[in-house]
Each structure stands twice: as C-alpha cells, then as structure tokens.
Amino acid sequence: MIPPAFDYVRPHTVEEAVRALADGGEDAKVLAGGQSLLPLMRLRMAFPQLLVDTGRIPGLRGSRMEGDTLVVGAMTTHHGVLHDALVRRHAGLLAAATATVADPAVRHRGTLGGSLAHADPAADLPAVILALEGELVAVGPRGRRTIPAREFFTDYLETALAPDELLVEVRLPSTDGWGFHYEKFQRVAQAYAIVGVAALVRRDNGSIAEARVGLTNMGSTPLRAPAAEEALAGAGDAAAVKRAAGEAAEGTRPSRDTSASPEYRAHLARVLTGRAVLAAAGMG
Amino acid sequence: MTEGAVEAEVGRARLRKEDARLLTGQTNWTDNIQAAGMLHLAILRSPMAHARLERVDVSPARELPGVVAAFTGSDLAEGMGSLPCAWPVTEDMVHPDHPPLAVDEVRHAGDPVAVVVARDRYAAADALEAVEVEYEPLPAVLDLEAALAEDAPLVHADKGTNRCYDWPLRAGEDYAAVRERAEVVLKRRYHQQRLIANAMEPRAVVVTPLAASGEYTVYSATQIPHILRVMLAMVTGIPEHKLRVVAPDVGGGFGSKLQVYGEEAIALAVARRLGRPVKWTESRSEGYLATHHGRGMIQDVEIAADRDGRLRGLKVDLLADMGAYLMLVTPGVPILGAFMYPAIYKMDSYEFRCTGVFTTRTPTDAYRGAGRPEATYAIERIMDELAAELGMDPVELRRRNWIRHEEFPYDSIAGLTYDSGNYEAATDKALALFGYDELREEQRKRDERGDTVRLGIGVSTYTEMCGLAPSRVLRDLRYAAGGWEAASIRMLPTGKVEVVTGTSPHGQGHVTSWSQIAADVLGVPFEDVEVVHGDTRAAPQGMDTYGSRSLVVGGAAVHHAARKVVDKARKVAAHLLEASERDLEFTGGVFSVKGSPEARKTIQEVAFEAFTSHDLPDGMEPTINAGHVLDPENFSYPHGTHLCAVEVDTETGMTRIRSYVCVDDVGRVVNPMIVEGQVHGGLAQGIAQALYEEAVYDDDGNLLSGTMADYLVPSAVDLPDFVTDRTETPAESNPLGVKGVGEAGTIASTPAVVGAVVDALRPLGVTDVPMPCTPERVWRAIHGEEDPA
Structure with missing residues (x-):
C-alpha cells in the first residue's frame, strides 16, 4: 500500500488549479477528497505524477439558490451535503443517497464533485445526479462550460471533463415537492x-x-x-x-x-x- | 467488611488493564519499532498461481536510489532450511520442500520471488518494479477432486502426487453393518469455503542484529514467540540461545499468526547478511495472498438413524485443501476436527477419513476454531436434515441423542472423555430467551399467508475441545511438541507481584485475567499484579496462545504457581510468628495464628522479610519465587446452545438476522466482560463465514477477493444485537474449573445461521445454500439455476 512517487500542489484559486492541471497534462489528477484516488494509488492501479489538491480553494464549498436551481460547490463534502438545508429541501434525493455513502470518516473527506468526476458506476451519487437532471460546471483554460449530467458520464471511470478542466459546481433544478x-x-x-x-x-x-x-x-x-x-x-x-x-x-x-x-x-x-x-x- | 471477607477477583468484570494503552494509541506494534540504521524490506510476489522461474534478475533493482541490496531465492538458499511443518499427521505424509523465497518454481499467487532492501519503504516498494522475472506458466491445480485424478497436473512434480495424506479413524461398531440396519440414511456434501483472517494489525517483523556476538532479536506480530524461536533456530541455523523473540503488542491473530512465516526467516537472513536492522510490514492486500488461509474443505457426511430419531452411525469423508505447502500445523487442522464430528451425540459407529490435497493456492492453516468449526457445521447441518426427514423438531432430535448431564464423565465415540456438561440446562435457557415456540408460531403464520419475507430458525448445540493439550495425546497424534504451559511468580520486596506467563496474548486480556487469578490466590490487590509475557528473554518458557488454551492451561499454571508462593510464604510466616504452619490461617493476604488473630503477617510483610533474608528458617533460600509448568490431564469441553432467527427476502435473496441468542457453558468465568467480548467477536466471525466472507479464486488461480472491497468483513452495523447468557458447569480437569472461550462463538454460530437460512426456505424445496449465503446464492437456491421470468 505504498503509492508511487508524485508531486503535489495546493492552489488557492480555480485559475491556479487549472493552470497546474494544464501544465501537468495527462499525468495530473485533481485531489478532491482522495477517498477513491488515494486507495487506487496505494494499490498501484493509478499513477498520477501530479496531484492538484483543490481542498483549499475558497468558494467551492456550500450551496446557494439561483432562481429555481440549487447550486452545490464541487468541493462540498458528503457530510456537508448531508447537513445542507438547501440540499435537503431542493434535492432531497441527493441528501438521502449521500447518507448511504461509505462511513462517517469517508463522508467527512470525500466530496460531491470528487465522486462525480471519478465516475465509478458503482458509486451512489452519479446515478442520483442523472435522475436529478443536473448540470456540471467545469472551468478550463478555454473558459467555463456547463455539461448536462446525461453527457457527463462517458464510460467506466471516464467523463466529458478534459484533463485540464476542473469541476467547480453542480447545478440541480429544484425537485422540492417531488417524492x-x-x-x-x-x-x-x-x-x-x-x-x-x-x-x-x-x-x-x-x-x-x-x-x-x-x-x-x-x-x-x-x-x-x-x-x-x-x-x-x-x-x-x-x-x-x-x-x-x-x-x-x-x-x-x-x-x-x-x-x-x-x-x-x-x-x-x-x-x-x-x-x-x-x-x-x-x-x- | 470483616477481615478476610474480600470479594473474589475471579468472577468480576474488571476493566482490562490493557485498554487504556490500546485506546490512547500508546501501543508498541511491531511496525512502530524503530532502530538506528534500519532498512526496509519489500517482497516481490508471484502474480501467477503456478510457474517455473526461468529467470529472476534483481540487479536492476540494486541500481535504484535508496536500494541497499536485493536477493533472489537462490541468493538466500545457502544456510536456509525449509519452513517447518510440526504436524506430520501420518508416517507416510507427503511433505514437500518449502523455501522461504521461491527458488525455481512458484506454487501460488503471492509466493515470494525476490526481496528488496532499501533505506525507506517507499524506495523498497518502487524497486520491486525493477526486478525482472520470467515466468514459464504451469497448470494451476484448484479443484480438490480433480487434483487426485491419475493424470492431474502436479503442484509438486517431484512428489508424483497431489495427495498429501490419508488419515482414517474408526470407532464403535462396523459402520457398514450399522448403516445396513439403519432405517434412515442421509448423505450430504458441504463446502467449507476458504477464509482469510483479518487481524486488525497486519503481520510485521523487525530483526535487530548484534553482529559482534552473533545475537539477534526478532520482533514479530506473532501468537507464538516461543515456538517461533525454536523454529527459526532450526530454519536458519542460528543457535537458539542467540535468538530472542519478542511479540510486542499484537493486534489480533485468529490463528493467522500461529505460524512460522517465510518473511520472518527472510528478515532474519537479510539482517544477518547485512548486519543491519530490518523491518517488513505487510499491506492488507499482500496479506490476503501471503498470510495463511483457513477452512477450505469438502465434507461428505452420511448419517444413519432410526425412525424415532436415534442416531446409529456417522461417516465423514473430507477433502482438505492444504494449499501449495505444508505450514506449521496445516495437515493437523482437519484432524483436530476429526474428534468433534460426533459432537454431543451418542451413536454406535463413527467412521472418518480425511485426505489432504495440494493445490496452487495460499497454504491453509489454523483459523479460529481450526477443524472444530468445520466439524460442528457438518454435524449440526445434517442433524437438521435428519430432523426434516423425520418430520421432527430439530431441538427434539438433538434432545433424543445428546449425552444427558447425569452421564458425565462420558467417553465419546471418537475417544474423548467429556468431563462435564449440561446440555439440557443450556438449551432450556436458550429456548426461553429466544422465544422459540412463539417464533415457530410466527413462522407458520407467515408461511400460511405467503409472506415474501420468510422466517427461519437455526439451532446449534455445539461442543468443542479446548485447552490444547495433554502432551501424550499430542504424541499420539504425531504432533512434534508438547501442550504444557509455564508460569512463574515473583514476590517483589515491596509486596508487588510479577506474574510471568508463557502464553502470548494478542487481544485476549491475559494481563487482566491472570492478575485476577493471582490476586485471589495471593490475597493481594488486583492493581498490585503485573503480568509479563511475549518476550523469550523475560518469559523464557511457554507454548503460546491458540486453540482456546491459554486460560485452561496457562491460567491454571498461574494458579498453581501462586499456590506454591503461598506455600513458601506460609513457611516464612510461621517462622516469623513462631507458630506451626498447621496453626496458620491465610485469608485476604494475611497469615494469622488460629485463636490469636493479633499475631499476623501480611503476605507483603512476608515478602519483604524473604527479600532481606535476615530471619529465615535455617536452610531456606531467600526471596519468594515459584514456578509451575502444567501439562493438562485432559482437554476441556465448552458447550452451549445457539439459536438464530433470520428473515429471508425471497424477492432479493437478502438474509437479515433478526435475533440471535446464545447460552454458552465455558465453565467458571474469570472475567465476565472479557468472556462476553470473546463471544461477541466469535459470533461476528462465525456469522461472517455463514453470510459474508470467502476467498474467491478464478479458474487461473488468481485471488479475486484480493482487497477488503471484495472480501466482505462485516462491521457492527451489519450484525444484530446479541443476547448472550451462560450456564456454569465447572470443568473437572483444572483447579479453576475453566474451559476456554476464544473459539466458542465462531464454532457455534455458523451452522445456526446457515441452518436458519435453510429452515426459512425448506418449504420451497431448498435443502442447502452454499456458504457464504450471499443474496444471489439464496435467490438461486429459491429459483434453482433458472433465470427469473
């Protein structure tokens, strides 16, 4: 359980993170909570040479409403999602599914954006975001773009994100009133x-x-x-x-x-x- | 409280002395040990089940930064013996060579191929990727029956067979004749899946050499420091008196650390070559391949009975998967079970045969219960089948056949003498706690209304043999060592007490329980006793901890040693009080003269007098120390009744345990809290075999359940609230009346749970669900092998 050597940076803005990812190319990976990536590295099944830790970038956590759309920061932890009043009201399904993710220790470190970008079909949240007809907002060197969830998950552990794009938020049309x-x-x-x-x-x-x-x-x-x-x-x-x-x-x-x-x-x-x-x- | 009316320590739920340290992280795990200049080992393992090593080249690894050395099997072969097997169960047992590092062939996925030595563990792990190995694949040998065929590919070509041994036992009347006369004969096949012990602490070893004097200290996460010392001396040729083995804090074993591992021998060999301290710590996934597995058997069981339920005979044919090599007690594990198939039942005939089979999988060896859980599973499951065949309640069938309490001591058909027991009392208590009749009624009602969630009830009236073991019995079983245990006690000048034990706890709480035993006999406070263990220099003699033996043999040895301390202290006290020994009373740690209670000496005062030695009887040696080495007269036989109710969702196949009641009779209880903890842990492990855990291999011999994502160890949330209770029928074979509790829960629970699953589904025509009873297996059992509509 010893990972191969890698470099590590901890940018303080989205722009810095995107630049680090662009510089790192195919060998760079975002460290968003590490609950899936680090075990893969320790098992020597993933070999990124650069980890870009987005855990200290302000503004990527928490939620807000934009009209009828709930916006959740990609770096919001599962624990944060679970206890977010807006999430509970406007995306109750997300809160319910998040409560079943792993255990409290993992929920305190793992993030919503990290889970979605990892795109493991066995993970709970990707299917939930599909059902909620969410949109995923990515920022890259070419600017900001919004990807519908139905186009985001492309294959096993593969997404529509380019290697130099950072998932910054998840937009969910309110399902307040839905069962x-x-x-x-x-x-x-x-x-x-x-x-x-x-x-x-x-x-x-x-x-x-x-x-x-x-x-x-x-x-x-x-x-x-x-x-x-x-x-x-x-x-x-x-x-x-x-x-x-x-x-x-x-x-x-x-x-x-x-x-x-x-x-x-x-x-x-x-x-x-x-x-x-x-x-x-x-x-x- | 009047003087002398001190509350007995034995029987008190004392908080464990060990826990403050364990819970605050102030532990001394092997991996925590640091030594100046220490190097780190990493081991390259075969990715294939079976292959010839055409070429192993470690030189590219040696070139990497931080790497100090790298060795192949051939490099280390000189002066290195085969890893030991201490239990050649038959005279003609096939016993292949087992080099700690493979030399020309690998025989299971995970078989070690090369070792890299580096300044830190990161460099060591990286360097493994530079080692070049050419494997010439050989056929995997996986199926136990196919492995015995004439033309089967061989695990050890030089041996000419995959058959390791045949071990028969016949007792009572001729089985064929009994079978002929019997009114009912049932035959069933059960599979004991392979299990992997998941000790909280992985294995680790540190070796520190003192090159000038040729001395070595081996720190290992082991259950058996004393046996390990002997065996490492034999394997490496380092004289035994130059080896010190320490088992520091050890975090669980469950049998998996009852072993002499290649990594221990390799670490010693490397430290010896380089003259530097070395450390190796396994990762969890590495351990899944390299730490021995448990179980792994096919059981063909036949039972013969009369229509009224009376058992006549039992025939058991085992195929036992040895894996690729024979490790410390690999061949003996199924033999330990051989004596337990007849369990608590009376019968006229018993016939047993076990065939050990080599396969290209990780070697098997002891796993909590070691042979006895397998036996209990088979007999309890087929008793259920017989009950169903006869239309009889399964508890009633057991009642008709078990040994009644007034029949003890009882010579079992397998040749054991059960010293004590009361199956009626334990069963009656369990049935009442469980609400057996009410649950049967609910089961009937649910069945009537066609509930898709079915209720099932399982019962297990088990016994086991603990307290390994009378040395002469071990001789008769061809085991290479004895079964005694050593204890010694020192009264310190200030009246404090050091108990030195040869047992080697790794979670069992011996420090606490041994303190309670010694405190009672010596009349000293519980807090004044320290227990020393797990270091061959500090506790030089012992046979270590496994097989629920420690309390029964080692705890009893402490009791005997304490009695000897009191005997000597009495002589000193009599001298000091100018009284005859006969006139002294000893209660609550105080010697007093009968009739003149003011004439008194505490045992602490006596200890101080013996230390100064100023005024001892003529010819008496100074100080008060005593030792006792106890060879037990008999095994001990815990028993009990476990009842499990499950709900099986027939739409999904999911099993949920609704209630679990166990009443165990482990004899006299030293610390009820520790006993309950052992029962809880044992139940979890036995339930895990029933429902969750399995080492799964693919057709090429790769371990598919290679991480904890696929090898499912249940946690507290997956388990029900256990209702545990006890009856206390003291053992007759030791002065404490104790029987041992380490394995009872594991032995009893597996058949209770699977029996409950099958009971739930029996009206649907199901008579077996292979373990673990996964939802899919249950669902398939309900639907046959057909796809759902």
Missing part, C-alpha cells in the same frame, strides 16, 4: 452497492405523473431506466408500479463480480426499482 427514495442493495454496510436505484416521483391526483429512475452499478456508466420511467407515468397503484418496474433493466449491461452476476443484477434492478418508486411515491 424521492434511494434504494441501495449491498451485502455489508461499507460495501459498494450491488445495485442502487434512485427514484424521483411527481404525483398528481394520487397517480404518478412523472417518474425518473437512476441506476447504480448497472453498466459501465450510471444509467437512467427510460422504459420503466415511461411505463411508470400514470401508474396509480402498487401493482401498476411493480409492473412498470419490470422494464427497469431494459438496455442495461451490468457487470459480473464476486458479489453478483449480470442476470442477478438485472433481477435486482427490477425489484428495487419497484420498491424505490413505491417509497418515493408514498405508496409503499
């Missing part, structure tokens, strides 16, 4: 989810008017379950929800590991989608 639930299925509390389902539900007259379903660990990226979402629209009782949830694994390509096979993951996605949506809709 939400994160259903995480794991063998022990500290393990990755075998499958996780993030459900958001807007109800109208007792029926589901609109449902969004994000899937954790059902492919090389976090996924939505469009077929299930479509089938859920209009569902008015538990039986209809469960029926619709049967579509949840459509189009997914889950992996095999020591905890589960692809076909079992597909089965879980269907069962857990039903449970998550019922809980989100208050029908459970």
Whole structure:
C-alpha cells in the first residue's frame, strides 16, 4: 500500500488549479477528497505524477439558490451535503443517497464533485445526479462550460471533463415537492452497492405523473431506466408500479463480480426499482 | 467488611488493564519499532498461481536510489532450511520442500520471488518494479477432486502426487453393518469455503542484529514467540540461545499468526547478511495472498438413524485443501476436527477419513476454531436434515441423542472423555430467551399467508475441545511438541507481584485475567499484579496462545504457581510468628495464628522479610519465587446452545438476522466482560463465514477477493444485537474449573445461521445454500439455476 512517487500542489484559486492541471497534462489528477484516488494509488492501479489538491480553494464549498436551481460547490463534502438545508429541501434525493455513502470518516473527506468526476458506476451519487437532471460546471483554460449530467458520464471511470478542466459546481433544478427514495442493495454496510436505484416521483391526483429512475452499478456508466420511467407515468397503484418496474433493466449491461452476476443484477434492478418508486411515491 | 471477607477477583468484570494503552494509541506494534540504521524490506510476489522461474534478475533493482541490496531465492538458499511443518499427521505424509523465497518454481499467487532492501519503504516498494522475472506458466491445480485424478497436473512434480495424506479413524461398531440396519440414511456434501483472517494489525517483523556476538532479536506480530524461536533456530541455523523473540503488542491473530512465516526467516537472513536492522510490514492486500488461509474443505457426511430419531452411525469423508505447502500445523487442522464430528451425540459407529490435497493456492492453516468449526457445521447441518426427514423438531432430535448431564464423565465415540456438561440446562435457557415456540408460531403464520419475507430458525448445540493439550495425546497424534504451559511468580520486596506467563496474548486480556487469578490466590490487590509475557528473554518458557488454551492451561499454571508462593510464604510466616504452619490461617493476604488473630503477617510483610533474608528458617533460600509448568490431564469441553432467527427476502435473496441468542457453558468465568467480548467477536466471525466472507479464486488461480472491497468483513452495523447468557458447569480437569472461550462463538454460530437460512426456505424445496449465503446464492437456491421470468 505504498503509492508511487508524485508531486503535489495546493492552489488557492480555480485559475491556479487549472493552470497546474494544464501544465501537468495527462499525468495530473485533481485531489478532491482522495477517498477513491488515494486507495487506487496505494494499490498501484493509478499513477498520477501530479496531484492538484483543490481542498483549499475558497468558494467551492456550500450551496446557494439561483432562481429555481440549487447550486452545490464541487468541493462540498458528503457530510456537508448531508447537513445542507438547501440540499435537503431542493434535492432531497441527493441528501438521502449521500447518507448511504461509505462511513462517517469517508463522508467527512470525500466530496460531491470528487465522486462525480471519478465516475465509478458503482458509486451512489452519479446515478442520483442523472435522475436529478443536473448540470456540471467545469472551468478550463478555454473558459467555463456547463455539461448536462446525461453527457457527463462517458464510460467506466471516464467523463466529458478534459484533463485540464476542473469541476467547480453542480447545478440541480429544484425537485422540492417531488417524492424521492434511494434504494441501495449491498451485502455489508461499507460495501459498494450491488445495485442502487434512485427514484424521483411527481404525483398528481394520487397517480404518478412523472417518474425518473437512476441506476447504480448497472453498466459501465450510471444509467437512467427510460422504459420503466415511461411505463411508470400514470401508474396509480402498487401493482401498476411493480409492473412498470419490470422494464427497469431494459438496455442495461451490468457487470459480473464476486458479489453478483449480470442476470442477478438485472433481477435486482427490477425489484428495487419497484420498491424505490413505491417509497418515493408514498405508496409503499 | 470483616477481615478476610474480600470479594473474589475471579468472577468480576474488571476493566482490562490493557485498554487504556490500546485506546490512547500508546501501543508498541511491531511496525512502530524503530532502530538506528534500519532498512526496509519489500517482497516481490508471484502474480501467477503456478510457474517455473526461468529467470529472476534483481540487479536492476540494486541500481535504484535508496536500494541497499536485493536477493533472489537462490541468493538466500545457502544456510536456509525449509519452513517447518510440526504436524506430520501420518508416517507416510507427503511433505514437500518449502523455501522461504521461491527458488525455481512458484506454487501460488503471492509466493515470494525476490526481496528488496532499501533505506525507506517507499524506495523498497518502487524497486520491486525493477526486478525482472520470467515466468514459464504451469497448470494451476484448484479443484480438490480433480487434483487426485491419475493424470492431474502436479503442484509438486517431484512428489508424483497431489495427495498429501490419508488419515482414517474408526470407532464403535462396523459402520457398514450399522448403516445396513439403519432405517434412515442421509448423505450430504458441504463446502467449507476458504477464509482469510483479518487481524486488525497486519503481520510485521523487525530483526535487530548484534553482529559482534552473533545475537539477534526478532520482533514479530506473532501468537507464538516461543515456538517461533525454536523454529527459526532450526530454519536458519542460528543457535537458539542467540535468538530472542519478542511479540510486542499484537493486534489480533485468529490463528493467522500461529505460524512460522517465510518473511520472518527472510528478515532474519537479510539482517544477518547485512548486519543491519530490518523491518517488513505487510499491506492488507499482500496479506490476503501471503498470510495463511483457513477452512477450505469438502465434507461428505452420511448419517444413519432410526425412525424415532436415534442416531446409529456417522461417516465423514473430507477433502482438505492444504494449499501449495505444508505450514506449521496445516495437515493437523482437519484432524483436530476429526474428534468433534460426533459432537454431543451418542451413536454406535463413527467412521472418518480425511485426505489432504495440494493445490496452487495460499497454504491453509489454523483459523479460529481450526477443524472444530468445520466439524460442528457438518454435524449440526445434517442433524437438521435428519430432523426434516423425520418430520421432527430439530431441538427434539438433538434432545433424543445428546449425552444427558447425569452421564458425565462420558467417553465419546471418537475417544474423548467429556468431563462435564449440561446440555439440557443450556438449551432450556436458550429456548426461553429466544422465544422459540412463539417464533415457530410466527413462522407458520407467515408461511400460511405467503409472506415474501420468510422466517427461519437455526439451532446449534455445539461442543468443542479446548485447552490444547495433554502432551501424550499430542504424541499420539504425531504432533512434534508438547501442550504444557509455564508460569512463574515473583514476590517483589515491596509486596508487588510479577506474574510471568508463557502464553502470548494478542487481544485476549491475559494481563487482566491472570492478575485476577493471582490476586485471589495471593490475597493481594488486583492493581498490585503485573503480568509479563511475549518476550523469550523475560518469559523464557511457554507454548503460546491458540486453540482456546491459554486460560485452561496457562491460567491454571498461574494458579498453581501462586499456590506454591503461598506455600513458601506460609513457611516464612510461621517462622516469623513462631507458630506451626498447621496453626496458620491465610485469608485476604494475611497469615494469622488460629485463636490469636493479633499475631499476623501480611503476605507483603512476608515478602519483604524473604527479600532481606535476615530471619529465615535455617536452610531456606531467600526471596519468594515459584514456578509451575502444567501439562493438562485432559482437554476441556465448552458447550452451549445457539439459536438464530433470520428473515429471508425471497424477492432479493437478502438474509437479515433478526435475533440471535446464545447460552454458552465455558465453565467458571474469570472475567465476565472479557468472556462476553470473546463471544461477541466469535459470533461476528462465525456469522461472517455463514453470510459474508470467502476467498474467491478464478479458474487461473488468481485471488479475486484480493482487497477488503471484495472480501466482505462485516462491521457492527451489519450484525444484530446479541443476547448472550451462560450456564456454569465447572470443568473437572483444572483447579479453576475453566474451559476456554476464544473459539466458542465462531464454532457455534455458523451452522445456526446457515441452518436458519435453510429452515426459512425448506418449504420451497431448498435443502442447502452454499456458504457464504450471499443474496444471489439464496435467490438461486429459491429459483434453482433458472433465470427469473
């Protein structure tokens, strides 16, 4: 568990950080909380030559409202997210899922932006941001740009971020008034989810008017379950929800590991989608 | 309180003397040890399960900054013996060579290939990447049955076979005849998955040489400093009296540090060559490959009974995975279990056979319980199967077959003499605490209404053999050493007490418990006792800590030694009080003359007199010291009844433990808090085997569960609140009446949990779920191997 040698810088502004990343090229990595990156380095599975620690850059933590949009700083820790009143009101799903991330020690160090930029499909937050239809704001040498979550996660541990771009904030349209639930299925509390389902539900007259379903660990990226979402629209009782949830694994390509096979993951996605949506809709 | 009516220390839930240090980080782990000029070792390990080493070139590593030396297996081979196996279980056991550093072949992923020595551990780790190795792949040997086939590829080609040994045991009537007559015969196959002990502290070793005098101090995170000293002397040729072995603070072992490891021999060899202190500390993922594994067996079990439930016979056929090499007690682990398959039950016939098999995986060896959990699992599971076959309640089936309390001492069919026990009392208490009848009623109701979350109830009425071990029994089992334990006690001039023990605690709290034992006998305050251990210079004799032996053998030795101290102190006191020894009373640490209570001497006063030696009886040696080396007469036999209720979600396959009750009979209890801690930890570990942990290999022999992300160790939040209670039937074989508690929870809980899972699913046609009962395995068991609709 000894990492290879690396250089380390701790810039004080976003501009300095971007310059350091640009100078470092492909061998530079952002250290945003280190809860995924450092273990990979210690296992000698990642070999960055430069770590750019963004932990001391002011203005990258905390939340604010811009109209109906909640803006959360990328360096907000999971603990910070969990206890943020704005997050709880406008993105309750994010708070609920964040509460299931690892353990308190990790939640005090790990950050929202770090988790999203790491883009592990088995991590809880990427699928949540997909379901929340968030946008990710990056700053690079070519300026600032906004990337929709559905275009952000490109492959296993890959994102639309260029190596010299820094994720600075996450913009989430308010889902105040929506029902939400994160259903995480794991063998022990500290393990990755075998499958996780993030459900958001807007109800109208007792029926589901609109449902969004994000899937954790059902492919090389976090996924939505469009077929299930479509089938859920209009569902008015538990039986209809469960029926619709049967579509949840459509189009997914889950992996095999020591905890589960692809076909079992597909089965879980269907069962857990039903449970998550019922809980989100208050029908459970 | 009147004089003499001192509250007994034994039986008190004393806070542990060790904990203030442990909890405030003022510990002395091996990895914390620093020495001037110390060098750091890093070990290159085979990435392949089986390969010929065509070329190992360490010279590029030697060129790197900070690197002091690098060695291949051939470089260190001179003067280096094979790592020891102390338990050749049969005369013709196949015993392959086991070099600490591979010389021409690697036989499991993680087999060490080269060692790099550098000024810091970073340089050492970096230099590993510069070592050049050419591997010529050889076939992996993984399947225990296939490994025994005529034309199977061989782990050790020079041995001509993968069969390590066959070890049979037959007792009672001829099994075939008993089977013929029996009304019911059931056969089942169970798999004991490989487990990896996750001691909180990884392994580490530091060696400091005194080159001028040829002396070496070996600090190691080991359970066995005394055995290690003997064995390292034999492996390296360094004379035993020039070796000092220290087990500093050691953070858990669970059997994994009951070993003589290659890294210990390598560190000693390197320190000897370079004349400099060296340190090696394993990382967790390195330990998963290089620290011995536990379990790893296929059990074919057959039970023969009458329709009324009476057991007639038991037949057990084991295939035991030795892994690539025989380590300290590798072959003996399944043999320890051989005596425990009949458990607490009476029967007419017992037949056992174990075949040890070499594979290209990390060697197996002792893991908490070592053979006994495997035995208990198999018998308790097949008792459940028999109960189901007969339509009988599983507790009732056990009741019909167990040894009744009035039948003790009882000679078990496997040849052990169970000295004491009361299975009725423990079971009745457990059933009441558990609410057995109410849970059975709930189970029936849930079944009727087709609840998708099913309730299951598991029971385990276990016994085990602890207190290893009577030396003559070990001789008969062909074990290479004895099973005694040593203790000595020094009364210091100020009346304080030093207890020196040959046990080597690594979390068990011996300092506390031994203080309680000595304080009671000597009549001194608990706080006035210090316990010295874990250093062959300070505690020169001992057989160390494993197999729930320490209290039963080592604690009893402390008791005997303390009695000898009192005997001598009585002589001194009688002399000082001018009374006859016969007229002296000794209570609460005070000698007084019967009938004249004002004539008194405290044991502290006596100790001081013995120190000055100004006025001792003629011919008496000064000071009061006493030692005792105890060879136990018998094993001890803890027992108990564990009950587990699980809820199984049939839609997902997830198992949740709803309640867990255990009533253990570990004899007299020295410190109830320590006992409860041992039970809790043991339960966690046994439950982990049932539900969570498994060393998983792929078809090429790579360890897939190579980090804690894939090898799932449960934490407190994953476990239920345990309801623990006890009955106390004192052991007859030692003066304390103690039986040992280190392994009971692990031994008992695994079958209780898996039994509960199977009980929940039995109406769906399920008779087994392989361990660990992962959600997917449970789900597949419910649905067969079909994909869900």
